Structures are given as structure tokens and as C-alpha cells.
Amino acid sequence: MEATRQPRRRGPYAKSAERRRSIIDAALDVFAARGYQGGSLQDVADAVGMSQTSLLHHFPTKRHLLLAVLERRDELGRTEPRAPEGRDFPTRIVDRVRLNERVPGLIELYAILCGEAMTDGHPARDHYTDRFERLRHEYADQLRALQEQGRLRDGVDVDRAAASIIALWDGIQAQWLLDRSIDMAACLADYLDLIIRPGTESESAG
Amino acid sequence: MEATRQPRRRGPYAKSAERRRSIIDAALDVFAARGYQGGSLQDVADAVGMSQTSLLHHFPTKRHLLLAVLERRDELGRTEPRAPEGRDFPTRIVDRVRLNERVPGLIELYAILCGEAMTDGHPARDHYTDRFERLRHEYADQLRALQEQGRLRDGVDVDRAAASIIALWDGIQAQWLLDRSIDMAACLADYLDLIIRPGTESESAG
Structure with a gap:
């Protein structure tokens, strides 16, 4: 049964939430390696494989991204x-x-x-x-x-x-x-x- | 007697040591406000009132300056x-x-x-x-x-x-x-x- 099950369809909202999460996880790694000042939005965009412009669609500023990372860190640890x-x-x-x-x-x-x-x-x-x-x-x-x-x-x-x-x-x-x-x-x-x-x-x- | 005493003459070595010290103290303030990554050599040069080129005469890299600041911090505190x-x-x-x-x-x-x-x-x-x-x-x-x-x-x-x-x-x-x-x-x-x-x-x- 498992094998024949169709992949679950995802609406645009679920996709956007997933994308957001993967950006936050990438940013967490970048900031943990280089700090907030040392890690750039470009580093995060590269790590997640998207353009900086697409990234800014999800997080309008680096500051917004940092706050999401801090929240996520608290959740994880x-x-x-x-x-x-x-x-x-x-x-x-x-x-x-x-x-x-x-x-x-x-x-x-x-x-x-x-x-x-x-x-x-x-x-x-x-x-x-x-x-x-x-x-x-x-x-x-x-x-x-x-x-x-x-x-x-x-x-x-x-x-x-x-x-x-x-x-x-x-x-x-x-x-x-x-x-x-x-x-x-x-x-x-x-x-x-x-x-x-x-x-x-x-x-x-x- | 104090009043008539001549200011002590300082040789080029003493002057250079003084200059070095004032750069270190300025860098200490800059790094304490903005961090090492956030504080630039230009910030330090501005704080001490010299060109970045003159500053680099005393400390060839920002890294050299940081190590001097860390030593100085240990001395002070x-x-x-x-x-x-x-x-x-x-x-x-x-x-x-x-x-x-x-x-x-x-x-x-x-x-x-x-x-x-x-x-x-x-x-x-x-x-x-x-x-x-x-x-x-x-x-x-x-x-x-x-x-x-x-x-x-x-x-x-x-x-x-x-x-x-x-x-x-x-x-x-x-x-x-x-x-x-x-x-x-x-x-x-x-x-x-x-x-x-x-x-x-x-x-x-x-």
C-alpha cells in the first residue's frame, strides 16, 4: 500500500512554509559558522540554492531572518x-x-x-x-x-x-x-x- | 621647580610606542562597540585621527591589531x-x-x-x-x-x-x-x- 500511495499534493502555502523553513535552517548553519555580521544573505541563498532576490521574498531583511533563526534555535534546543x-x-x-x-x-x-x-x-x-x-x-x-x-x-x-x-x-x-x-x-x-x-x-x- | 622643568624629549622609538598604544586603545573602543568583524580599520583610524595607511605602518593587518588589543585587555582587566x-x-x-x-x-x-x-x-x-x-x-x-x-x-x-x-x-x-x-x-x-x-x-x- 505504501508503495502505490500518491505523493501528497501541496498547496502554495505549504510550499512557501517549507521554503521558509529550509532558508531558516541554512541561515542557522551560516550564522553558526560565521556569525550574524560575518554571514551574508548571499551565503544563505547559496546554501539553499536560490537567488538572493527569491530569498528576500521570504525574509525582507537579514534582521527578519535572524529573528526567525533565534526562534528556531529556541525550538530546537x-x-x-x-x-x-x-x-x-x-x-x-x-x-x-x-x-x-x-x-x-x-x-x-x-x-x-x-x-x-x-x-x-x-x-x-x-x-x-x-x-x-x-x-x-x-x-x-x-x-x-x-x-x-x-x-x-x-x-x-x-x-x-x-x-x-x-x-x-x-x-x-x-x-x-x-x-x-x-x-x-x-x-x-x-x-x-x-x-x-x-x-x-x-x-x-x- | 616643576613649572620650569623642560618637557622630556622623546626619541622616535618612544613616539612610535605612544602612537601604537593610542591605536590599540582606539581599537579597543571600536571592537567593544562593534565587534572585530563589525569594526573596520577605517573606524579605528578615524577614532585616532590618522590615515589608514599610517595605521597599517604600525599594524600590518587587522589581525595583528586584534592580538594587541587582546593583550592590552588582559593587562587592563x-x-x-x-x-x-x-x-x-x-x-x-x-x-x-x-x-x-x-x-x-x-x-x-x-x-x-x-x-x-x-x-x-x-x-x-x-x-x-x-x-x-x-x-x-x-x-x-x-x-x-x-x-x-x-x-x-x-x-x-x-x-x-x-x-x-x-x-x-x-x-x-x-x-x-x-x-x-x-x-x-x-x-x-x-x-x-x-x-x-x-x-x-x-x-x-x-
């Missing part, structure tokens, strides 16, 4: 561990760090654009500012919930610990990009062990 | 707390974090170039790779010394803790650049408190 119930916050973080090791291109893109975002008037600046703020709130909420269960060690400042988890994670990724012998997951696990007490069997079983 | 005896390792780190808050331009330059260093074939790549490796060794040595004094908390992995101090520091600087309400020094101090026991009065008095 969600660092927010709000996974289904059953897994502990610290376990979810460490699992995510391990998963990220399999997608070095996404980590690279993140690190490059985060640096570039600090340059004057860079279009990724708001994205990173908002991302950090949102993540700090999410992590602080998770830590407060653990605190209510008596699982946060004495004297831990929830807001600073939230910022520190993100900071440690970002910083260790940068070192790992330059030296793959760094054990990112172990560094995060060490830190989480310092601030969070282990859960009971039923709580931590995933 | 030494993050290696190997300060004179008397101050404790954790105190020296936290002091340095506080000092860095006064030089946001240097922090910005560091963050921007560290991100850019991840792009293919970037001339700052070796600088950051070497810097991370050197710092990890230095910090691990400091932590081992504390361990011998019985001041490291049980179960701390010295090498991972060294990498984590650097990671946390770099990561929290990135958040601080986008939101100045972040208390960088407190985040570092919290972490160091988690891994290091306070010294005795005589040890920790600076």
Missing part, C-alpha cells in the same frame, strides 16, 4: 527544562545539558550571537535580554518550589541561584566549545548538588 | 587574582569582580570577542582557548592549596570547580551587560562560600 512531570528540576537540567552536547552547532550559534548581541544596536540584543529574564524567573520559581519542600540547602538565595545556574551553563558551554574534554553535565550536577538536597525515591524517580 | 599575599583566593576573586563593574567596556569587549572566537577560523580563537586552559590550571592550583589547608568542603572536585568559577564569572557578566541589576559579586561569593570554608582571622585578613 530548548534549555528550559519544563519537561513533563515526574522528573526532578536538577535532573531535567543535567539531562538537557547532555542532550545539548549532541548539537554543538546550536551551542555555537547561541554563544556567537550572545556575544554579538552586546555590540551597539544589535538586533539580537532584546532576544537575549528577554531570554535571560524569563529563564531567571522560571528557574527561581522551580527553586522556590523545592524550597517549600525543604529541599533547598540553608542560606541559598533563590534569585541569585537562578541567575547562577544560567551563567554557569552558558560559561561552561563556551569552554566546552573550545575544549571538548570539559564535562559540562558534571559541572552543572556538582553545582545543583551544592544547593539542592536529593529528593526521596518517589520524588526523584523519573 | 586581569581576571587572574594572583594579587600580593595576604588576601585569600575567594576574596581576591570577589574583589576583582567588583573592580570589573567599573570597566563595562572591557567586559563587553571580552564577551563580544569570546562569542566571535567561536566562528570558523577566527583570530581570537587560540587566545580564548589558551586563556581558559591557563586559568583552569591556576584556579585548580589555588583550590588544591586550600584543600591542603582543610578549607575545601568535602567532595569538591578541584578541576571542575576551577572550570565552574570561570564559567560562572563569564556567564554572569553576560547577564550583567544586559541587566545591570544583576549582582555579579554576590553570585560569585555565594558559589565560593559553597565550596570553600572561611579561613581563620589571620589567614583571611587582607
Whole structure:
């Protein structure tokens, strides 16, 4: 049956969405290799095999393309561990760090654009500012919930610990990009062990 | 006496060294605002008030200029707390974090170039790779010394803790650049408190 099935017909909207997606994926690779400033629209057009004019039909400016790439990166490499119930916050973080090791291109893109975002008037600046703020709130909420269960060690400042988890994670990724012998997951696990007490069997079983 | 003293004569070597220094300082500002890829030699020449041709007399390529800027940045913002005896390792780190808050331009330059260093074939790549490796060794040595004094908390992995101090520091600087309400020094101090026991009065008095 499979063999005789007709290829699914696609309307112009589906085709355009596919085209858009392939441009975004190509741009993600180009920016991960050369940065946003260093990677040109022509590089992206070449990578996807279309003219720059056709590309501009989908993304009127390079800035539009960057914002779509940042969205896509977040989709692909969600660092927010709000996974289904059953897994502990610290376990979810460490699992995510391990998963990220399999997608070095996404980590690279993140690190490059985060640096570039600090340059004057860079279009990724708001994205990173908002991302950090949102993540700090999410992590602080998770830590407060653990605190209510008596699982946060004495004297831990929830807001600073939230910022520190993100900071440690970002910083260790940068070192790992330059030296793959760094054990990112172990560094995060060490830190989480310092601030969070282990859960009971039923709580931590995933 | 001061008033009648003749201005010190400077030979051509001293003049050239001065000129070189002013180019490096201008380049530091340009790269801190626009990145290495985004900032041009013409921007630097304009900032220092010379022609690009004269500038190239001092630095034959933009790459040469970048390496001089990176060296200068390290000189200005030494993050290696190997300060004179008397101050404790954790105190020296936290002091340095506080000092860095006064030089946001240097922090910005560091963050921007560290991100850019991840792009293919970037001339700052070796600088950051070497810097991370050197710092990890230095910090691990400091932590081992504390361990011998019985001041490291049980179960701390010295090498991972060294990498984590650097990671946390770099990561929290990135958040601080986008939101100045972040208390960088407190985040570092919290972490160091988690891994290091306070010294005795005589040890920790600076």
C-alpha cells in the first residue's frame, strides 16, 4: 500500500512554509559558522540554492531572518527544562545539558550571537535580554518550589541561584566549545548538588 | 621647580610606542562597540585621527591589531587574582569582580570577542582557548592549596570547580551587560562560600 500511495499534493502555502523553513535552517548553519555580521544573505541563498532576490521574498531583511533563526534555535534546543512531570528540576537540567552536547552547532550559534548581541544596536540584543529574564524567573520559581519542600540547602538565595545556574551553563558551554574534554553535565550536577538536597525515591524517580 | 622643568624629549622609538598604544586603545573602543568583524580599520583610524595607511605602518593587518588589543585587555582587566599575599583566593576573586563593574567596556569587549572566537577560523580563537586552559590550571592550583589547608568542603572536585568559577564569572557578566541589576559579586561569593570554608582571622585578613 505504501508503495502505490500518491505523493501528497501541496498547496502554495505549504510550499512557501517549507521554503521558509529550509532558508531558516541554512541561515542557522551560516550564522553558526560565521556569525550574524560575518554571514551574508548571499551565503544563505547559496546554501539553499536560490537567488538572493527569491530569498528576500521570504525574509525582507537579514534582521527578519535572524529573528526567525533565534526562534528556531529556541525550538530546537530548548534549555528550559519544563519537561513533563515526574522528573526532578536538577535532573531535567543535567539531562538537557547532555542532550545539548549532541548539537554543538546550536551551542555555537547561541554563544556567537550572545556575544554579538552586546555590540551597539544589535538586533539580537532584546532576544537575549528577554531570554535571560524569563529563564531567571522560571528557574527561581522551580527553586522556590523545592524550597517549600525543604529541599533547598540553608542560606541559598533563590534569585541569585537562578541567575547562577544560567551563567554557569552558558560559561561552561563556551569552554566546552573550545575544549571538548570539559564535562559540562558534571559541572552543572556538582553545582545543583551544592544547593539542592536529593529528593526521596518517589520524588526523584523519573 | 616643576613649572620650569623642560618637557622630556622623546626619541622616535618612544613616539612610535605612544602612537601604537593610542591605536590599540582606539581599537579597543571600536571592537567593544562593534565587534572585530563589525569594526573596520577605517573606524579605528578615524577614532585616532590618522590615515589608514599610517595605521597599517604600525599594524600590518587587522589581525595583528586584534592580538594587541587582546593583550592590552588582559593587562587592563586581569581576571587572574594572583594579587600580593595576604588576601585569600575567594576574596581576591570577589574583589576583582567588583573592580570589573567599573570597566563595562572591557567586559563587553571580552564577551563580544569570546562569542566571535567561536566562528570558523577566527583570530581570537587560540587566545580564548589558551586563556581558559591557563586559568583552569591556576584556579585548580589555588583550590588544591586550600584543600591542603582543610578549607575545601568535602567532595569538591578541584578541576571542575576551577572550570565552574570561570564559567560562572563569564556567564554572569553576560547577564550583567544586559541587566545591570544583576549582582555579579554576590553570585560569585555565594558559589565560593559553597565550596570553600572561611579561613581563620589571620589567614583571611587582607
